[in-house]
Amino acid sequence: MIRDRTALEERIASLLEAPAQAENPLYEPLSQLWEAHHDMMRRIDRISRISDAYQSIAKQREMSLAERLEKQLRQLEKVARISDRYQQMMHDLNKALRQASTHDALTGIANRRLLGERLKEEADRNKRYGRSFSIAMLDVDLFKRINDQHGHDVGDRMLVELASVLETEVREQDLCGRWGGEEFLILLPETDLDAAQQVIERVRERVRELTVRVDTELLMVTVSAGIAQQIPGESYSRTISRADLALLQAKRLGRDRCELASETAV
Template identity: 40%
Template sequence: MEFDSEANTVRLDLSSQNQQKVLRSFKHQIDTLSQFILRLSKFYENVNPLLDKELQVLRGHLGGKVNFTLAEVSIGKLTALIMENSDQVRQQNQKVQTLLERAVKSLQESSTLPAPLRQETQSFLQTLRQSHASLYSSLPHFEQVLSLCQKALTNLEQRQRAQIPPVSEENLHLADELHQQITDELKALITQLGDSDSSDVDLVEIRNKLVRGLEHHELLECCLIIIRAILKDVLQERKHAERFISGLHKTLTNVSQTVGDSLQSSQASYQEKIEHSTALRQHIQGIEIAIDEAVDLALLKQQANEYLGKMSATLDRREKADQEEQLQLMNLLREMKDQLTHLEQETNEYKQRLLQQKYHSHHDPLTQIPNRNAYNDRIELEYRRWKRYGADLSLALVDIDHFKSINDNYGHAGGDKTLQVIAQHISKCLRSTDFMARWGGEEFIVLFPQTSLEELEKPLEQIRQQVERIPFKFKDRSVTITVSIGAASFVSSDDVDSVFERADRALYDAKRQGRNRWLINKGS
């Protein structure tokens, strides 16, 4: 009898140890799942204010002491919000189609619209009314509306050209300035778009045309082509985002279901263990009562064996239940791990894609230095620091002298190589705290934090000399290339535009005085 009692005690201890081990494993896996969902919710924020609010609630339920009951409610709300967003997209598509119809109707109402073009707009309007409103169908409609507007504008220009007297020299000069400004902006856009789709023949051809020079109507055609390229990129990125959000929604739903199943299983197992423990206590109490009331040793032995047999059966059931629970738990955890691993892979891929896009949108693909977008972000940061702390901040514009002649004499490849080499050499003259970006064409912009007007002279001269000493060689001919620099510093009443204008005036004066020099505008 003593041997059987000790054996049952050992089995009870082992069962308790296995239970504790399973519970620890379950807690570790749940903690891992909670932390991953927390990180995932951070990645998904800023898509929609209501989603952000509910994601914050979910993080509260999963951070610190985990509350899966409330977390499951939050996951349900998130699922509903994602479905609501889909409805909003459909409403927006319908609104876009309505706006397109209004635009075409407005074009039809023009008294100067020729009959063939009016008939074309009427035919397109009928097609538009019969089409199903969606993001994908709206994009070609946008292109057709733009094409119709272009034709109407061309017709209007022809009519006006026959009626309007010759334009004054001043207006011609302003038109040329605007034409050049649009050309420079298109060059910057082409540079960014060309990096994401370097095989696009249209973009390459437009870039070459912009360098050679275009008429006004050709410039408008280039604008339309670039708009189509931008819409193409937007649509492609929209597809990637939709696939990612759909996968995220599906995985969150599966995880929610798995967590719910796990909680139900754990609750049932917990209730069963309570029943087993109650039965064991009753058997032990029965043995104690039998010992207290025993008058016959043989009868006591018989009663003790009966109770021990019941205890052994209870322990067997409990051990079997523990094994089944552990097996079920391991299967659930394995399934959750597979789902989360797949989701983590998709998230990492999408995150890498976003990082790559951010890099391309903030770097010039030719010189691999920051571009105008990156400069806009950096100048905003430096300007806020300057306003808050009052430390010196200076700005310089660096322009390559006679760059057009380099393209004309040595081709675009020679011009591209010149930009790359000069960008590298200017970077060598800068401190780690300084910032340089390609502003556009042959122009660079440099920020000098914590640099006064007096301290600015040394780096500007260093840049000028460094570029002048570069041993360029084109077609076996040594060529000296120089730069002109205009600079200015922030003063008390300045904003970003006013300092840029002063630096630009200084650059203009430097070129007017003979180039290959730097000038600092010290005015306010």
Template identity: 60%
Template sequence: MRGQNPLESQVVESLSDPQNQGHPLHETLSQLWEAHHSLLNRIERIARVSDGYQSIVRDREMTLSARFDKQLRQLEKVARISDRYQTMLRDLNIALKEASTHDALTGIANRRLLTERLREETERAKRYSRPLCVVMVDIDRFKAINDDYGHEVGDNVLMEVVRVMEAEIREHDLCGRWGGEEFLLLMPETSTESAVRVIERLREAVANLRVRVNDDSLSVTVSLGMAQLRADENYSSAINRADVALLRAKRNGRDRYELAD
């Protein structure tokens, strides 16, 4: 209970003085004093309820703030996980696309990618009347290499030949594995004369290649057949003509190139 002020003390003294018991205002003052106390008690209860309510509101606000902060942290965590997942998914898609368009052993374009590029370059060559050459490349006596030295050495030969070919072709040419020991060179914006200089340089570079086999070294050669796309044919026809030229190079002694009709 709070302390009394001077007026309240004076009222208390007046009500407790026996000489004032018969005063006509004593009863009225006594009732007024009781009403005053009742009002004070009511105000104090209201104040306590108000303080309690404010405390509850404050606690609730802190609880809501804490819950909001927790949910915000959870959302940030989910966002980070989502970002990592999106990055992993993007990397996976790139890896899957790479696996679907490139040869697993040598890392160069596979037949699928070669076919796509052949279609695109053929359309472009015909639209703008530009030259386009295709070259079939085959490693000579590759079956004998596998039979005599084993498939591991054969794989090494494939990778070494690919390394030489990629070093000798031009930046805008495409080298891909057509199948087995057979490769295809796609040479856009290239006439027969220009292509001959490139493939002859490539043939010589492969002929100078030596593949290590234990303490020995293995010589490798390639045969090549080349065809320039005709205005009235599709890329399949040009490849068939290059393949016929390749067979002719094989029959004429290998380690050489032949031009299609």
């Protein structure tokens, strides 16, 4: 079709250029028509170039927009990853802070704060359901002698090893913590005096087997213990006081022993 059109255009151009055709009455209108045709072709060609240029610009803009969107998506993904890492870091930090606030820095077992929280929970449970619990207070016998003779570093090692033994020997539901200095508290939920005494006696036996080497010397320790069972209506602080009095009694009676608290002790 293009070949036919080209041939026709060449024929018309040839006819218009022939001198003999100048006298032909169709020459003038055909010449004008031919000029109009060329003008229209030039316009079409110009429009076509403008259209191509516009499409090229539009395509470039579209690609540019896609690139910008891709870049923004990459930035958002980066921000999301940073946010995830930040949230994980905050989670780990909160966990570490919680650990630091509820566990003893030296031994790693529960500290007085966590013991207080659990004691309150057990007291509330006892109030609602009538489930009694027992508290054991333990103190390392003659611990000052270890610090005086071997130094506080050795004393700290002994406390760390002792805490490990206590945590290993208590039951899964029990909570063992450092109450202060060389004194430890063991919370025994839903446990009466007899059952609590069995647990504490096993703990004391394991403590007797504990040794800490200092140069060529093996250091050994014993603990004294006092146990009190929570009485209905009694605050846990009073239960602790009765267990502490039982511990003092064990000390007075020669140490390395366990005494049970009297319900009437103040």
